[in-house]
Amino acid sequence: MYNNIKIYIESCNNCQRRGKTKRREELLPLKIGGPFDKIGIDIKSPLPVTQKGNRYIIVAMDYFTKWPKARAIPNAKAETVAKFLFEEIISRHGVPKEILSDRDTSFNNALINEICDKYQTKHRLTSAYRPQTNGIVKCFNRTIGESLAKLVINKDNNKEWDDYIQAILLAYCTRRQAVLPIELMIDTNINKEKDIHEVLLERTYNIMEKLDQDLEKVKIRINQRQQIQKKKYDDKGISLKLKIGDKVLVEQTHLRNNMSAKLENQWIGLYYIHNVLDQNVYKLRHMNGKLVKGVIHGNRLKIYIEQYLEPLILLE
The missing domain is CATH 2.30.30 (SH3 type barrels.)
Known part of the structure; x- marks a missing residue:
């Protein structure tokens, strides 16, 4: 009954x-390789047009080092995105193995597909209404938005927000955490005086050894955090x-x-x-x-x- x-x-x-x-x-953690093997990319919604003609912010982040890239842009056309990818990612850090983006036409178009084919980069698109797949970039987008709002809130003209982007990137890369993104990229401390008596060769070996150790620590920490996040996420729902x-x-x-x-x-x-x-x-x-x-x-x-x-x- x-x-x-x-x-x-x-x-x-x-x-x-x-x-x-x-x-x-269930939550499926993304597989992370090494620095700039996998990057996420996104465009922040239209902002007030600046005096330089910029209206959007294009953002990218390396999933391993959490090293961010951002640039103010006048439009969200495929040509603008392609230029950013080449100048900020490929020419500076090499060709990524995988690029993750949403299905917006700024990324899902023939030009970006042609670039990925040329450099043999896999382009993964998130499923519709599922921004969590590229969550690390979405979170950084919010960070930039909040930071800009705080910086221009007392300004008479909030149309100069594009002048603050590089300062926000510096603050993010040097914020306190276990291993700084900037240390994984250049292996040095900001404003650290160089020891002029140190032998160059020994210094080089020390840098390489420390960088290897830091990279291994990051791999372990990423795996640990992913497992913790997976457990918390999976415990809240019923996987069928x-x-x-x-x-x-x-x-x-x-x-x-x-x-x-x-x-x-x-x-x-x-x-x-x-x-x-x-x-x-x-x-x-x-x-x-x-x-x-x-x-x-x-x-x-x-x-x-x-x-x-x-x-x-x-x-x-």
Whole structure:
């Protein structure tokens, strides 16, 4: 009796399209190699146009050293992004093995794809409505935004924000932490006096040895932090793997904070799981067999429970 009622309630069509779900995919830590093997890139939303004509900030960060790059730019065109990649990343730190970005046309275009093909760099795109995949860059974007706001808040003209970007980068690279990003890049301390009596060759060996030790420490710390984050994240949700053929609903993530859509269905569908890809993303198809364009992260999906039972009424 209880199970019949429970199944009937859980399979309510309207409830499934409105209710929240506790299900979410387990956290899959990104595999980190060495310095500038993997970089994330993003563009900060439009800001007031500066006197130099800049309106956006393009940001990149190395996933290993956490070394940031940022530049004020006048537009978010593919040519501007390509120039930033070559001048700030490739020409200074070498060709990265992997670039991670969202699906914005600033990054997802023929020019960027051509550059990645030329240098044999893998370009990974995050799934829609899943900024956490490139979270380290998104967080730094917020840091830049907050820092700029504090720096220009008492200024008569906030249209000179692009003058402060390099100062923010310096502050970030030298902030107190276990191993500074700047130490991993140049292996020295800011304002540290050089010992003129030290033999150059010995100094070189010392630098190389310390850098190797620091890099190994960073690898260990990254792995430890990833495991801690994974445990905390996984403990908050229910991981239920989806299979090919499962019927699912897709969350309309853009309606979460839309006050005018409070009475709309939060979940749409039905869809079938067509293919299970890596990194917790899925390929879907409509009930008529037509494939859904793009891929969907598992956290935006929930299994649809079909109503097989009619309500059971007992008459005494």
